[in-house]
Amino acid sequence: MNDLMKDLLGLQSLDTELILLAALKRTRPQELEKERAMGIQAKQALDHLQQEIKRIKLECDRAELDLKKDQADLEKVQVALNTAKSNQEYQVLRDQIERLKERMGKAEEAILMKMAEIDSLNEEKKAAIDNLAAVEKEFKVKEEELQGFLKELAERANGLEKKRAEKAQIITPDALEVYSRILGRYCDAALAAVENNVCQGCHMSVTTQLITQLMIGRDLIQCKNCMRILYLPEREEG
Numbered sequence: 493m494n495d496l497m498k499d500l501l502g503l504q505s506l507d508t509e510l511i512l513l514a515a516l517k518r519t520r521p522q523e524l525e526k527e528r529a530m531g532i533q534a535k536q537a538l539d540h541l542q543q544e545i546k547r548i549k550l551e552c553d554r555a556e557l558d559l560k561k562d563q564a565d566l567e568k569v570q571v572a573l574n575t576a577k578s579n580q581e582y583q584v585l586r587d588q589i590e591r592l593k594e595r596m597g598k599a600e601e602a603i604l605m606k607m608a609e610i611d612s613l614n615e616e617k618k619a620a621i622d623n624l625a626a627v628e629k630e631f632k633v634k635e636e637e638l639q640g641f642l643k644e645l646a647e648r649a650n651g652l653e654k655k656r657a658e659k660a661q662i663i664t665p666d667a668l669e670v671y672s673r674i675l676g677r678y679c680d681a682a683l684a685a686v687e688n689n690v691c692q693g694c695h696m697s698v699t700t701q702l703i704t705q706l707m708i709g710r711d712l713i714q715c716k717n718c719m720r721i722l723y724l725p726e727r728e729e730g
């Protein structure tokens with residue numbers, strides 16, 4: 493293998509790692525999306541409970557106001573009962589009192605039920621607050637982890653970029669241009685090994701004529717199909 497090919501392979505190995513790092517930089521933050529969604533969900537659950545508690549408290553207040561009004565009416569009717577002028581009037585007032593008492597009994601029952609509901613929702617709210625805190629803590633931990641990871645990634649990429657720039661300088665501009673063009677097209681590798689007369693980039697056969705040229709090793713030989721720069725892997729040397 494000629495020196496140019498060795499340099500290109502060196503460049504390719506740096507680029508392969510850089511491509512991998514770039515992919516990680518892109519995909520790793522997505523792993524946090526699950527935690528983020530859980531946080532939103534926990535917050536929504538808490539909001540929902542708070543609204544529900546507020547709503548039932550309002551209902552409770554309204555029912556208590558109605559109850560007070562009925563209570564006042566009851567007292568008035570009871571006073572009227574004591575001064576009833578006829579049996580008929582007495583009976584009408586008695587019926588009215590019965591109806592009011594029945595309604596008030598039902599209202600008191602409903603108020604008690606609503607209060608019990610508020611108590612149980614308050615318990616749920618406590619659990620929801622704890623859950624939200626736990627989810628937010630978990631998110632923070634993972635986010636810090638991610639930031640650390642991305643920082644390391646950036647440092648590693650910087651180091652590789654420097655090495656790559658040095659490596660690129662010793663490669664002839666023509667070869668570098670071909671290399672860059674093919675890498676830009678495939679976004680994975682510009683070089684492909686030939687194994688068993690097959691290009692490992694596109695898995696198509698390579699002509700014997702090309703193999704011969706590769707063995708002579710004077711020029712850059714490109715696959716006729718995928719255009720990747722071909723090389724014969726060196727085996728069991730030294």
Ligand SMILES: [Zn+2]
Nearest residue numbers: 691694715718
């Ligand atoms: Zn090919």
